[in-house]
Amino acid sequence: MSLDPETFELLKDSVERFVRERLMPAEDTVEEHDAVPDDIVADMKELGLFGLSIPEEYGGIGLSMAQECEVVYLLGHTALAFRSVAGTNIGIGSQGILMDGTAAQKAEYLPRIASGELIVSFALTEPDAGSDAASLKTKGVLEGSDYLLSGSKRYITNAPRAGAFTLMARTDGPGAGGISAFIVPAGLPGLSLGKPDKKMGQRGTKTCDVNLDNVRVPAANLIGGEPGRGFKTAMKVLDRGRLHLSALACGMAYRIIQESVAYAQQRRQFGQRIGDFQLVQAMLADSQAELLAGLSLMRAVARRYDAKAFGVSDPEVSMQASCAKLFTTEMVGRVADRGVQIHGGAGYINEYKVERFYRDVRLLRLYEGTSQIQQLLIGKQLMKA
Ligand code: COS
Numbered sequence: 001m002s003l004d005p006e007t008f009e010l011l012k013d014s015v016e017r018f019v020r021e022r023l024m025p026a027e028d029t030v031e032e033h034d035a036v037p038d039d040i041v042a043d044m045k046e047l048g049l050f051g052l053s054i055p056e057e058y059g060g061i062g063l064s065m066a067q068e069c070e071v072v073y074l075l076g077h078t079a080l081a082f083r084s085v086a087g088t089n090i091g092i093g094s095q096g097i098l099m100d101g102t103a104a105q106k107a108e109y110l111p112r113i114a115s116g117e118l119i120v121s122f123a124l125t126e127p128d129a130g131s132d133a134a135s136l137k138t139k140g141v142l143e144g145s146d147y148l149l150s151g152s153k154r155y156i157t158n159a160p161r162a163g164a165f166t167l168m169a170r171t172d173g174p175g176a177g178g179i180s181a182f183i184v185p186a187g188l189p190g191l192s193l194g195k196p197d198k199k200m201g202q203r204g205t206k207t208c209d210v211n212l213d214n215v216r217v218p219a220a221n222l223i224g225g226e227p228g229r230g231f232k233t234a235m236k237v238l239d240r241g242r243l244h245l246s247a248l249a250c251g252m253a254y255r256i257i258q259e260s261v262a263y264a265q266q267r268r269q270f271g272q273r274i275g276d277f278q279l280v281q282a283m284l285a286d287s288q289a290e291l292l293a294g295l296s297l298m299r300a301v302a303r304r305y306d307a308k309a310f311g312v313s314d315p316e317v318s319m320q321a322s323c324a325k326l327f328t329t330e331m332v333g334r335v336a337d338r339g340v341q342i343h344g345g346a347g348y349i350n351e352y353k354v355e356r357f358y359r360d361v362r363l364l365r366l367y368e369g370t371s372q373i374q375q376l377l378i379g380k381q382l383m384k385a
Contacts, residue, residue, distance in 0.1 A: 001055055001310065002064035011048075011061070015074045018047055023078040030081050030204040031356060041085055044116070049075075050089040051114030054098065058110035065240065066302040069247035073295075076251015080360045081204025083248060088158045089113050092241045092368070093120035096166045096181055096233045099311035100224040109164065109183060122241075123153040123167040123184075123210055124234050130154075131373050133168075134176040134231055138212065140169035146216045147171065149184065153210040155367075159193055160206040162186050167210075168234050171227045181223040181230035190215040201359030236311065239318045241368045242325035243305060246298040249328040249364050252357060253291045256332070256339040259353050260284060263343050274342070283338040290335060294328040319381035326374035329364040336361045 003011065022043060030036055044050065053068050054060025063071065068090065075083040088094070094113045097105055097120075112118035129136040138151025149169050156165070165184045172178035184191065194209030223233055261284060264275030274280050301320040308314045339354040340347035347354050365371050 001062050002067055002306070003062055008063070008067055008070075012070060012074065014047060015049075015071055018043070019074055019078050019082075023082050027079045027353070027356075030079050031350075034203045036081055036085050036204045040082070041116075044082070044086055049086045050116030052086075052090045054094060054110050054114035058106060058114055060110070060114035064302075065243060065305040066299065069243060069298060069302045072244055072247040073251040073254075073298075076248040077255045079204065079356070080202050080248065080252065080363075084157060084202065084205040085161070086116065087244070088121050088162075089116060089119060091244045092122035092237050093158070093162075093164075093166055095237045095240055096122070096223055097183065099236055100181070100229065100233045101183075102223075102225050104220070105183060105223065112163075118163040119158055119161045121156050121158045121162040121165045121210075122234075122237065123156050123159075123165045125154050125156070127152055127154050131370060133234065134179070135174075136168060136170060136179065138167070138169040140171040140180055140182065140217075142171070142219065143216075145219050147182065147219060147222070149182065149212045149215040149217055151212050153212075155197060155207050156210050157205065157207050157367075159208045159210050160196060165210060166223065166237075167212075168230045171230075176231035177228055179230040179234075180227040181233045182217055183221045183223060184212075184215065184217055188215050188217065200362060201356065202363055203356075232313070235318075236313050238368055239313070239321045240305070242321045242374070243298065243302055245364055245368055246294070246301070246321075246324040246328040249325075249332040249361070250291060250295045250298055252361055252364075253287065253294065253328075253332040253335040256335050256354060256357050257284065257287050257291060259357075260287070260339045260342045263346070263352075263354075267344075267346075280342055283342055287335040287338050290331045294324075294331045297327055298324050315381055315384070319378055322369070322374040322377040325369065326371050326378065329361075330371055332361045333365060 048061050051060030052063050056062040097109055113120050126136050140147040140149050163186050167182050167184045168179050170178050171180040190213040192211045197207045264280050267274045301324045305317055336358040340358050343354050346352050
């Protein structure tokens with residue numbers, strides 16, 4: 001699946017212009033109000049951003065992974081909250097349905113996900129199951145033709161906006177094999193949301209707990225119609241999500257370098273622009289070199305991802321996606337740190353963009369698998385080879 005190159009170039013131009021003319025001027029509003037304005041969300045829907053990765057037959061744009069990464073890279077040039085609004089529809093919320101859902105599930109949910117009418121969240125993490133996702137405790141008990149779901153999900157991105165969740169629950173014994181994935185509509189009796197999480201950064205992104213108390217979900221909502229496949233679905237979704245986040249990390253690194261260069265060009269000390277000092281140039285150079293390395297890695301892995309069969313796991317590609325996430329998210333952390341350093345005291349002041357971005361990018365090394373989980377995945381695969 002991919003969009004023809006000419007149309008894709010037009011799409012990239014529109015997204016680039018949208019980011020520059022519509023999103024970047026709204027960054028301060030998002031920071032101040034901790035919310036993405038509704039009119040901007042409406043424009044994002046209009047542009048098709050919620051359906052980037054959904055095939056055209058379901059009303060989406062049908063980008064390949066490599067193309068999705070290029071668009072996400074552009075979205076990374078502005079406050080990360082904007083990407084987050086559509087991020088779960090593009091990625092972790094929708095892909096389980098697309099990869100492993102039945103024809104009926106795809107037909108019912110994907111068109112509304114693609115249009116943005118339905119926001120869909122990915123609910124894997126729990127209070128006692130973060131990195132150790134296979135130990136999750138949320139229970140799904142079959143009763144007649146329904147499952148009764150009970151448990152608690154934590155830090156669920158877009159939960160306050162979600163109309164549905166792709167949610168992993170234990171329907172059988174311990175371990176990964178006992179986990180099933182469900183499509184859970186948000187309005188069902190027994191489903192409630194916790195209070196919004198107060199986060200270090202990424203103001204405007206919405207996360208909270210999702211609590212389930214005997215939520216009755218039809219067995220028809222079991223993704224793929226077969227129990228016990230949910231962990232693999234989640235892992236495949238995360239492989240893809242990790243690449244998506246790599247593109248985002250590269251996009252934000254680019255922006256931080258732009259901010260840093262602009263500051264170094266106008267700030268004067270000791271009678272000259274600070275950017276004329278070699279020690280400042282060294283910091284800029286390290287960031288630029290690392291960004292190019294990250295971009296090249298992300299692009300190469302995205303191409304490799306597209307070369308395999310869709311929805312089928314390939315351990316080598318999974319390992320490469322982990323490499324991309326590990327390198328690029330650590331890279332943008334270093335770039336953000338240098339960005340603050342180049343700004344000096346101003347870098348510690350909220351009015352300057354780098355102060356926010358420094359906090360925003362910290363999350364990239366945590367969600368969808370910490371850097372340490374990526375290291376373990378890479379190490380494990382190398383030892384198997
Ligand atoms: N694609 C498809 N299947 C996969 C897979 C992948 N990428 N990774 C693992 N699996 C399969 C395995 O093949 C195994 O199947 P079999 O039992 O048939 O052999 C099964 O899933 C269990 O895998 P594994 O034994 O590796 O699971 P572990 O419990 O050891 O742990 C880790 C796996 C730690 C890697 C996993 O829990 C993980 O990724 N944790 C991080 C979770 C995360 O990213 N959380 C963020 C939440 S979203 S913000």
